[in-house]
Amino acid sequence: MTTKLRLRRRNDRFTDLGPRKKVINRLVEHRLIDRVSYEQYRDKVRDVYSGPQGALLAACSFVSGHSTLGDRLLRERRFDLRGARHILDVGSGAGQIAKHLLRYSDPEAELTCFDLSHEMLCRARARLKSHRPRHIVADIARLPFADASFDCVTCGYVLEHLPDPRLGLAELARVMMPGARMLLLATEDNLAGAWTSRMWCCRTYNRRELFDTCKKLGLHWQKELWFTRMHKVFRAGGICVEIVKQQP
Ligand SMILES: C[S@@+](CC[C@H](N)C(=O)[O-])C[C@H]1O[C@@H](n2cnc3c(N)ncnc32)[C@H](O)[C@@H]1O
Known part of the structure; x- marks a missing residue:
């Protein structure tokens, strides 16, 4: 069922250069990506x-609660991994999401984890202590996978390391099978997001801007997700959405 997207009114304030950001957020946000x-x-x-x-x-993921909240999201099947056969974990980092994938996906599902950083993949392998995932060094903007290889994708806080989301989203759309689902988590353009961007040298996304970009690439926002009811009330926790690749 398609969920109605309740994009906030402030997200509708676009200029020719994209959405306007609050001055304070602009001052705090990391800018290297633009330079x-x-x-x-x-x-x-x-x-x-x-x-x-x-x-x-x-x-950091543990202290911020993301690890625990992500576990809950998948354990409660709000993003349901059952039935997925070929799962891709994008920008695996230390294996924070892969850990949940190992726990909640079908045991016979193939799990592929990739990251830009070889060191991060080594850390993930050491933490996961499992031979099940294959670990690959790759850039989200140039994926070494054939078209329509995966029926399930998890992409947690990686897209914000791209100057233009289309670079990564187009590649993800290419490697997803028609009807494949993706759990996308991204840093939002609010004050909390701006601080996150400063810490991790990334950018932030306007919800509406990301929604429009996905739509143009045939990636349909099926369901906006929230870690808890409190996150939903306060519109906190960043962008968290289930996406479905449209049938051609
Ligand atoms: C904030 S961590 C996210 C880790 C994990 N996915 C999570 O949800 O907690 C971002 C990860 O994305 C990786 N990354 C950044 N840019 C990337 C790119 N262009 N291609 C692939 N991975 C990238 C980083 O090396 C880092 O491990």
Whole structure:
């Protein structure tokens, strides 16, 4: 069932250059992504995650509650993994989402995890202690997978490391089978998101902007999700949505 998207009124304030951001958010948000080429920016992101900050990623996810809240989302089948046969975990990091995938997907489902940073994948492998996932170093903007390879995708807080979401979303749409589902989590353009962007050297997304981009690529927002009822009331926790790739 298609959920009506209740995009906030403020998200409708667009300029020719995209959605207007509050001054405070603009001041706090990390801006490197706007100043250098994609290749230079990607190298910087790889260095951040491969270094000491990346080593703290799993602990940060635990402290922020994302790890526990993500586990709950999948355990309660609000994003239902049952029946998925070929699962892709995008930008796996320390394996925070892969850990839940191992627990809640069908045991025979194939699990592929990729990340820009080889070091992050090593950390994920050490944490997961499982031979089930295959780990691949890859850039979301150029995926080494055939068209229509996956029937389920999880993409947690990776798209915000792209200057333009189309770079990654078009690739994900390509490797998804028609009817495949994706759990997409992304940092939103509010004050909390701006601080997150400063910590992790990324950008933020306007909900409406991301929705429109997905639509153009045939990625339909099936259901907006919230970690808890409180997150829904306060519109907190960032963008969390179930997406379905449209049949051609
Ligand atoms: C904030 S972590 C997210 C980890 C995990 N997915 C989660 O939900 O907690 C972002 C991860 O995306 C990876 N990443 C950033 N840019 C990427 C790109 N262009 N291609 C693939 N992975 C990328 C980083 O190396 C990092 O491990």
